Amino acid sequence: xxxxxxxxxxxxxxxxxxxxxxxxxxxxxxxxxxxxxxxxxxxxxxxxxxxxxxxxxxxxxxxxxxxxxxxxxxxxxxxxxxxxxxxxxxxxxxxxxxxxxxxxxxxxxxxxxxxxxxxxxxxxxxxxxxxxxxxxxxxxxxxxxxxxxxxxxxxxxxxxxxxxxxxxxxxxxxxxxxxxxxxxxxxxxxxxxxxxxxxxxxxxxxxxxxxxxxxxxxxxxxxxxxxxxxxxxxxxxxxxxxxxxxxxxxxxxxxxxxxxxxxxxxxxxxxxxxxxxxxxxxxxxxxxxxxxxxxxxxxxxxxxxxxxxxxxxxxxxxxxxxxxxxxxxxxxxxxxxxxxxxxxxxxxxxxxxxxxx
Amino acid sequence: xxxxxxxxxxxxxxxxxxxxxxxxxxxxxxxxxxxxxxxxxxxxxxxxxxxxxxxxxxxxxxxxxxxxxxxxxxxxxxxxxxxxxxxxxxxxxxxxxxxxxxxxxxxxxxxxxxxxxxxxxxxxxxxxxxxxxxxxxxxxxxxxxxxxxxxxxxxxxxxxxxxxxxxxxxxxxxxxxxxxxxxxxxxxxxxxxxxxxxxxxxxxxxxxxxxxxxxxxxxxxxxxxxxxxxxxxxxxxxxxxxxxxxxxxxxxxxxxxxxxxxxxxxxx
Numbered sequence: 001x002x003x004x005x006x007x008x009x010x011x012x013x014x015x016x017x018x019x020x021x022x023x024x025x026x027x028x029x030x031x032x033x034x035x036x037x038x039x040x041x042x043x044x045x046x047x048x049x050x051x052x053x054x055x056x057x058x059x060x061x062x063x064x065x066x067x068x069x070x071x072x073x074x075x076x077x078x079x080x081x082x083x084x085x086x087x088x089x090x091x092x093x094x095x096x097x098x099x100x101x102x103x104x105x106x107x108x109x110x111x112x113x114x115x116x117x118x119x120x121x122x123x124x125x126x127x128x129x130x131x132x133x134x135x136x137x138x139x140x141x142x143x144x145x146x147x148x149x150x151x152x153x154x155x156x157x158x159x160x161x162x163x164x165x166x167x168x169x170x171x172x173x174x175x176x177x178x179x180x181x182x183x184x185x186x187x188x189x190x191x192x193x194x195x196x197x198x199x200x201x202x203x204x205x206x207x208x209x210x211x212x213x214x215x216x217x218x219x220x221x222x223x224x225x226x227x228x229x230x231x232x233x234x235x236x237x238x239x240x241x242x243x244x245x246x247x248x249x250x251x252x253x254x255x256x257x258x259x260x261x262x263x264x265x266x267x268x269x270x271x272x273x274x275x276x277x278x279x280x281x282x283x284x285x286x287x288x289x290x291x292x293x294x295x296x297x298x299x300x301x302x303x304x305x306x307x308x309x310x311x312x313x314x315x316x317x318x319x320x321x322x323x324x325x326x327x328x329x330x331x332x333x334x335x336x337x338x339x340x341x342x343x344x345x346x347x348x349x350x351x352x353x354x355x356x357x
Numbered sequence: 358x359x360x361x362x363x364x365x366x367x368x369x370x371x372x373x374x375x376x377x378x379x380x381x382x383x384x385x386x387x388x389x390x391x392x393x394x395x396x397x398x399x400x401x402x403x404x405x406x407x408x409x410x411x412x413x414x415x416x417x418x419x420x421x422x423x424x425x426x427x428x429x430x431x432x433x434x435x436x437x438x439x440x441x442x443x444x445x446x447x448x449x450x451x452x453x454x455x456x457x458x459x460x461x462x463x464x465x466x467x468x469x470x471x472x473x474x475x476x477x478x479x480x481x482x483x484x485x486x487x488x489x490x491x492x493x494x495x496x497x498x499x500x501x502x503x504x505x506x507x508x509x510x511x512x513x514x515x516x517x518x519x520x521x522x523x524x525x526x527x528x529x530x531x532x533x534x535x536x537x538x539x540x541x542x543x544x545x546x547x548x549x550x551x552x553x554x555x556x557x558x559x560x561x562x563x564x565x566x567x568x569x570x571x572x573x574x575x576x577x578x579x580x581x582x583x584x585x586x587x588x589x590x591x592x593x594x595x596x597x598x599x600x601x602x603x604x605x606x607x608x609x610x611x612x613x614x615x616x617x618x619x620x621x622x623x624x625x
């Protein structure tokens with residue numbers, strides 16, 4: 001799934017295989033609503049796209065910035081709450097400002113990105129477990145704020161967001177294909193935007209910050225600023241997921257950004273793989289499918305519940321392939337390369353056998 | 358330090374330390390160091406392990422704050438400036454343990470060294486022409502450090518000697534005015550040491566070099582002046598020939614081997 005980039009990197013055999021798989025998958029998804037089951041369009045796949053976008057913001061921060069953020073769910077919630085407050089009107093909770101739907105979308109994204117800038121500026125001076133704790137604080141603040149400040153929500157949340165969508169989106173219930181395609185295109189734009197950014201000076205230096213922040217300082221970089229802006233970019237991505245979620249669910253409530261939801265997004269990212277952006281959507285798909293179809297499966301002794309099953313799967317992934325499903329694919333490819341003894345990964349993995357002594 | 362003062366008269370120093378000290382709790386890693394390095398000079402800093410050489414590098418580069426004294430770089434007081442500001446002024450350093458970005462390719466590591474001292478740290482778009490120019494400079498630096506055969510390889514997969522080469526390429530790529538190398542020869546093979554020595558001798562005359570090195574052959578061939586440190590203090594400063602002849606240096610560091618050696622390219 002390599003982008004059509006013009007930086008002169010030779011395409012490896014693996015890149016080519018991934019490109020073919022990616023294009024095939026995209027073509028399939030592009031025509032799916034024409035033949036597909038309505039439930040899969042409106043529920044499984046649309047949800048996969050938008051959860052994947054939120055998870056991609058987390059994978060971006062983790063894979064390229066070395067920052068495991070627990071605030072991404074809170075940020076997409078903030079975006080959905082902002083949208084809900086601005087777009088709804090009449091006798092609903094919140095501010096029900098009744099703004100133009102497009103204006104509300106733009107403002108929701110702008111507000112979330114600005115809050116991401118402030119959150120990022122505060123968190124950027126810490127790293128590792130401390131960064132994790134600060135972002136956990138953001139998650140708790142968002143949940144408590146929207147629960148207790150009844151002017152903007154209250155625990156029952158804001159309903160009626162789906163009634164006030166832009167004309168392009170239409171009614172997500174009667175016209176689910178529109179939201180499906182909008183979510184798909186947004187996911188693609190996010191994917192390629194991340195793929196592009198990580199090849200730019202900003203993205204490469206962010207990876208430098210990930211590997212050795214002190215060294216980056218001595219090379220002339222402002223490490224805290226880099227972290228802050230990366231966090232802001234991730235907040236922007238999460239805000240897109242929040243807008244889509246508002247339309248798709250129609251309701252946004254504090255429970256959607258609570259600790260359970262926060263952990264769910266982390267699980268999605270870990271199942272997909274924290275090392276590669278593609279993993280975000282793979283993990284989201286696995287999560288949504290398991291959530292839908294394994295709900296009623298009964299596990300011996302432990303009983304039947306989604307949490308038990310997803311917990312066991314999570315455990316298996318963390319033990320078998322810490323870099324998730326994408327990592328599993330990478331490892332399978334390497335294993336195949338070793339067996340044939342000719343794959344480019346095999347040569348790279350062999351290490352010292354390079355052309356230079 | 359009358360000797361340092363006399364030496365400094367020849368030109369405005371590029372680096373001037375006055376009474377610089379760094380304490381770690383009760384340990385005085387560096388105490389009351391005065392140092393003047395003039396533009397274009399090749400300076401070696403010698404001393405046994407624990408003499409405070411690397412700590413001195415750390416405070417000069419800004420990786421550690423001083424606990425006393427004053428640091429002037431290019432005529433400017435930088436005592437309170439962070440490392441990144443000193444890098445912008447034209448200081449580049451390498452580390453004893455090559456601190457590289459293990460998840461990035463050789464070319465990207467050098468690319469970061471170039472972008473770091475220039476503009477556009479935060480540019481979030483690829484500019485094909487600009488990036489091609491920056492990458493050409495990165496590849497040229499890799500060629501000078503003889504690591505251009507592994508440009509696309511992830512640094513984490515390279516061997517130790519190659520890490521030293523990448524570190525050197527990064528230091529060169531930044532086109533610094535003041536280059537500080539911390540034991541660049543450690544862990545290198547004999548052939549690699551030879552390459553390194555040639556590279557250091559061929560360095561542009563306007564680059565100032567400060568070198569920490571335990572390999573006396575390299576240090577005394579490359580350096581014009583030598584500063585000898587012991588227990589955090591500067592104990593002797595002079596030309597390589599003077600250092601060889603100094604009894605104190607012998608007792609503390611060199612041993613008998615170097616003192617009796619008449620030749621050895623002291624002029625560097």
